[in-house]
Amino acid sequence: MQTSIESSASTSSFTFERQKQVATALRTVLPANSVLFHAEDTTPYECDALAAYRQRPMVVALPENEEQVVAILNICRNLKVPIVPRGAGTGLSGGAVPIVDGVVLSTAKLNRIVKLDAYARTAVVQPGVRNLAISDAAAAHGLYYAPDPSSQIACTIGGNVAENSGGVHCLKYGLTIHNVMRVRMVTIEGEIVELGSTGLDAPGLDLLAVFIGSEGMLGIVTEVTVKLIPKPQQARVIMASFDDIVTSGNAVADVIAAGIIPAGLEMMDKTSVGTVEPFVHAGYDLDAAAILLCESDGTAEEVEEEIARMSAVLSSSGATKIEVSQSEEERLRFWSGRKNAFPAAARLSPDYYCMDGTIPRKCLAQVLLGIAEMERKYGLRCANVFHAGDGNLHPLIMFDANQPDELHRAELFGAEILELCVAVGGTITGEHGVGIEKINSMCVQFSPLEREAFFKVKYAFDPAFLLNPDKAIPTLQRCAEYGKMHVKRGEMKFPDLPRF
Incomplete structure (x- = not known):
């Protein structure tokens, strides 16, 4: 437990006097062990799951109830201290990366x-x-x-x-x-x-x-x-194998076009399958270029009918192999590989950069081909894991941060994937948020007038711009510096890619 604010070492990122002022003020409304300021206590909060970007916070506050949250906000507003809210730190876009002279407000103790x-x-x-x-x-x-x-x-x-x-x-x-x-x-x-x-x-x-x-x-x-x-009475999963990734992408659109809305419809390419199978032993087809996991849930009769319909569509769409889970244990095993795709990537590379974009389902094959071209362009491997049913992509770009320039190439690779998503009529995020990771890509998708509207909403709630500042919404200056405001509606940046 910290006992003395005086024992905290000063840093080059914020003044000791400012840190002491803020920590002392917060200790008037929080228990001493709920205000962290020593380096060894605040370092665990320096990043979220986007670990390539780090900044140690000046102070971390851990409120235990709503009244303490109100008090923290009042203190920070009066002292003009920026605040970064933080949950479990599992975010993948840098949304919880601290501000250099700010407070991280963790909601970990609000857990009832x-x-x-x-x-x-x-x-x-x-x-x-x-x-x-x-x-x-x-x-x-x-x-x-x-x-x-x-x-x-x-x-x-x-x-x-x-x-x-x-x-x-x-x-x-x-x-x-x-x-x-x-x-x-x-x-x-x-x-x-x-x-x-x-x-x-x-x-x-x-x-x-x-x-x-x-x-x-x-x-x-x-x-x-x-x-x-x-909870559904029953759920079963189809694992369908394809010998061509384009065919698998088209099969996704075929399932939806048939009027079927599966409980889950996920895609994994050969790289991701080969990565995760030795990790969890899910029973995946290692010879397939891609697999689809298609789940049906409901009553036993509903599931039986929908599984039969999906199997027929997948077969006619080019599936080379179809397996259906025969027990709840097998269903969970099929899903275990998909759920562990991110940690399994560590088997191939010391670092990975998980992207998040959304595209029209009909463009899945086109975008997969585009990503394959980018792998060659940037000299980095990419494992593709998708929420294929709703077009939400999660390409995992693998790199080694210890190698010169690999992180930079991974960032360029990711930015180009997002530009392609926008070019085919999609968006730069599906569920990971913008944070700091995609803030430049916001310049590609949204016009200056649209970004101005975003800032007006922000101003209405937070006129002092103290809540998670410098995240999600890029300034005009940032977009000018980014220098890639060239993707326009109706025009295609990647004319060489085939249309499907």
């Missing part, structure tokens, strides 16, 4: 499930509650919380709200925004505001939709009401 109503099928939770913990608590009632990011064992609902997280089942059940009914938050002015309601609608402007996905730039979440849905 306040109320679970099995009849209304809702749960009221604090932001530090883990995603999977909600489903665990609801399981006794035959209910669960549908959004399931790959990091669901660790990520928290507050972070999910900030990034509008999805997961492998978002195709059928929606993203965070479709499963949250109400958010209680604290503004930079210290005002407690409730957005949304437990009813079918709420009076006034739909600010809940504005707030979800705002990456901690508009307020601090203190409570969330989520929807719970009945």
Whole structure:
């Protein structure tokens, strides 16, 4: 436990006097062990899961209740100290990277499930509650919380709200925004505001939709009401193999075109399959150029019918092999590989850069070919893992940060993938947010007038620009320096790629 602010060493990134001032003020409203300022205590907060970008915070505050959140915001506003909200730190876009002279406000101690109503099928939770913990608590009632990011064992609902997280089942059940009914938050002015309601609608402007996905730039979440849905009687997964990645991409569009909305529809290419199979032994086809995982859930009769329909579509679309899970254990094993695709990448490379973009499903094959060309251009390998059903891409660019220029090439590679997403009519993010990672790519997608509108929304909530500043929205100067404001609607930057 820290006992003396005087014992903290000064740094070149902020003055000791400023650190002492802020920490002392925060200790008037928080217990001493909830205000961290020594390097050994604040270093764990220097980055989120985008570990290539780091900045040790000046102070970390760990409130235990809503009143303390209000007090922290009042102190930081009066002292003009920027605040970076932080959940579990599993984000992949640098949204929780600290500001050099700022405070990290961690919601880790706000971790209570306040109320679970099995009849209304809702749960009221604090932001530090883990995603999977909600489903665990609801399981006794035959209910669960549908959004399931790959990091669901660790990520928290507050972070999910900030990034509008999805997961492998978002195709059928929606993203965070479709499963949250109400958010209680604290503004930079210290005002407690409730957005949304437990009813079918709420009076006034739909600010809940504005707030979800705002990456901690508009307020601090203190409570969330989520929807719970009945656990399906049965779920089964098809694993379909393809000997050509273009064929697999087209098969995804064929499934949706047939009027089928699977509970999950995921794609993994040969590189990702070869990486993850020795790691989890999921039973994947190592000879396939790509595999699709297609899940059906519902009653036994519904599942049997949908599995048959999907199998027929996949066969006619060029699948070379089709396997269907015969037990719940086998279904979970099939999914285990997809859920562990990111950590398994460490078997091939010491570092990886996980991208996140969304494209029209019909363009999957085209974009996959484009990424393959970029691998040759930048001399880096890329494992492709997709929420294929809704066109959400997660290319894993592998590099070695110890090798000169590899991180820089990985950044250029990632930026070009996002430009291609925009060029085919998509967007630069699906569920990871913008943070600092994609802030330059915002210059590609949005016009100066659109970015100005974003800043006006930010100003309405946070006129002092103290909440997670310098994230998500690029300035005009930044875009001018980026120098790539050349992707225009109706024009194609990659004319050499085939259309499908």
